[in-house]
Amino acid sequence: MRLTFFGIGYVGLVQAAVFAEAGYQVMCVDIDPQKIENLKAGKIPIYEPGLESLVRENVASDNLLFTTDAQEGVRFSPLQFIAVGTPPDEDGSADLRHVLTVARTIARYMEQPKTIVIKSTVPVGTADKVRAAVDEGLKERDRIDLAFDVASNPEFLKEGSAVADCMKPDRIIIGTDNPGTEQQLRELYAPFNRNHEKIIAMDIRSSELTKYAANCMLATKISFMNEMANLADRFGADIERVRVGIGADPRIGYHFIYPGVGYGGSCFPKDVRATIRTAEADGFDPVLLKAVEARNELQKGFLVNKVLSHFGGDVRGRRFALWGLAFKPKTDDMRDAPSRVVMEALWQAGATVQAYDPAAMTECRRIYGDRSDLALCDTKEATLTGADALIVVTEWKQFHAPDFQAIKLALREPVIFDGRNLYDPMIAQRHGLEVRSVGRKRLA
Ligand code: NAD
Numbered sequence: 001m002r003l004t005f006f007g008i009g010y011v012g013l014v015q016a017a018v019f020a021e022a023g024y025q026v027m028c029v030d031i032d033p034q035k036i037e038n039l040k041a042g043k044i045p046i047y048e049p050g051l052e053s054l055v056r057e058n059v060a061s062d063n064l065l066f067t068t069d070a071q072e073g074v075r076f077s078p079l080q081f082i083a084v085g086t087p088p089d090e091d092g093s094a095d096l097r098h099v100l101t102v103a104r105t106i107a108r109y110m111e112q113p114k115t116i117v118i119k120s121t122v123p124v125g126t127a128d129k130v131r132a133a134v135d136e137g138l139k140e141r142d143r144i145d146l147a148f149d150v151a152s153n154p155e156f157l158k159e160g161s162a163v164a165d166c167m168k169p170d171r172i173i174i175g176t177d178n179p180g181t182e183q184q185l186r187e188l189y190a191p192f193n194r195n196h197e198k199i200i201a202m203d204i205r206s207s208e209l210t211k212y213a214a215n216c217m218l219a220t221k222i223s224f225m226n227e228m229a230n231l232a233d234r235f236g237a238d239i240e241r242v243r244v245g246i247g248a249d250p251r252i253g254y255h256f257i258y259p260g261v262g263y264g265g266s267c268f269p270k271d272v273r274a275t276i277r278t279a280e281a282d283g284f285d286p287v288l289l290k291a292v293e294a295r296n297e298l299q300k301g302f303l304v305n306k307v308l309s310h311f312g313g314d315v316r317g318r319r320f321a322l323w324g325l326a327f328k329p330k331t332d333d334m335r336d337a338p339s340r341v342v343m344e345a346l347w348q349a350g351a352t353v354q355a356y357d358p359a360a361m362t363e364c365r366r367i368y369g370d371r372s373d374l375a376l377c378d379t380k381e382a383t384l385t386g387a388d389a390l391i392v393v394t395e396w397k398q399f400h401a402p403d404f405q406a407i408k409l410a411l412r413e414p415v416i417f418d419g420r421n422l423y424d425p426m427i428a429q430r431h432g433l434e435v436r437s438v439g440r441k442r443l444a
Pocket of ligand 1: 086122
């Protein structure tokens with residue numbers, strides 16, 4: 001079977017490589033010529049565990065092909081996946097420009113029937129817009145004889161475990177009203193549906209909403225826990241004990257109820273915002289989602305407020321060690337990362353930052369360039385030299401069990417601002433360090 005993927009980012013590249021590994025021949029089309037050249041040469045543009053070898057092997061076996069030639073991509077296969085970005089528009093709604101450009105491109109070049117599968121995260125009603133764009137393109141060419149269908153097949157991979165998630169998806173949503181298209185996509189996903197039934201077929205609108213509902217639900221859990229952490233902070237309770245206490249109820253469970261410095265990344269913030277805007281555009285006031293977003297914005301400032309209050313409101317001329325730039329471990333993605341809010345607030349307040357991240361250093365350099373108030377260090381230990389305090393923003397495994405003694409010796413003030421509640425304040429205290437956590441009371 002042959003497939004075409006438009007948009008070779010986190011989603012397109014990983015899913016295309018996983019399909020290639022299953023034995024399909026996949027043509028990847030992107031408008032970024034540098035990216036395509038690098039991929040042809042085996043250079044992977046993103047950090048994702050297991051991806052590099054997967055891409056290399058499948059390029060070598062000719063199962064994974066790359067091009068910037070959209071016409072070649074359209075002619076290559078009957079199944080056309082759209083996996084381009086849907087970034088937030090100025091008002092927060094999803095910008096469908098790239099999705100609709102691909103739809104028009106397919107209409108321009110198609111000579112055979114096509115099934116167009118929307119993998120990008122898109123608001124309810126987008127499949128109708130894609131259908132209209134293709135219809136219009138075919139009319140312009142006087143080729144309304146060419147048959148096509150549009151399906152929704154949202155992606156649920158998590159950055160950091162994207163390859164594993166696509167190899168063993170916990171669900172495969174197929175949104176279509178056409179039994180033939182459903183069958184075509186069931187066959188495509190058969191290699192990933194062997195152990196037990198993971199395919200959930202539904203109508204297109206439900207499928208489109210399922211993706212937003214999933215991300216909104218996860219964001220809600222995070223904002224809820226962060227709100228509770230704020231209460232714990234004020235009332236002298238320990239949110240980590242509260243977390244363990246509530247998770248014991250199977251109706252609540254222990255998954256995804258960690259407090260922290262707010263959610264970031266390329267999906268939760270943008271998808272919550274897009275859902276809010278879609279609802280408002282339809283005359284509905286999504287009060288809960290607005291609160292989820294508001295709590296998250298406040299939460300990103302939580303750590304900075306702690307730092308400022310510790311230093312009497314003035315951090316001018318101070319130097320901070322910062323561990324973790326990526327929005328979460330095992331990725332180099334810094335889109336909407338809390339680390340950016342923390343660093344930018346410290347710079348604004350006149351402080352400098354010495355940062356380290358196991359994967360996101362290049363990305364950080366790309367975003368901020370050379371600046372005198374940011375030093376990117378080769379190791380986490382090197383960030384500590386001459387620093388007034390340590391701030392931990394991302395819960396990389398490498399940061400879980402640090403040498404407290406060495407931290408104590410290196411820092412000017414023996415304090416760690418722990419944005420992920422990684423450290424036991426009692427243990428750190430034995431090494432002469434104070435840990436300021438999220439929602440845990442200060443030790444006397
Ligand atoms: P990305 O920004 O990493 O990649 C998008 C790619 O599309 C880029 O390489 C860009 O050059 C390319 N592109 C843009 N216009 C194009 C065109 N006309 N033709 C061909 N290529 C084009 O985006 P991503 O993170 O892979 O996300 C893609 C979609 O998947 C988004 O809608 C996102 O919300 C969704 N999604 C992302 C994740 C995630 O974890 N990143 C998870 C699930 C769903």
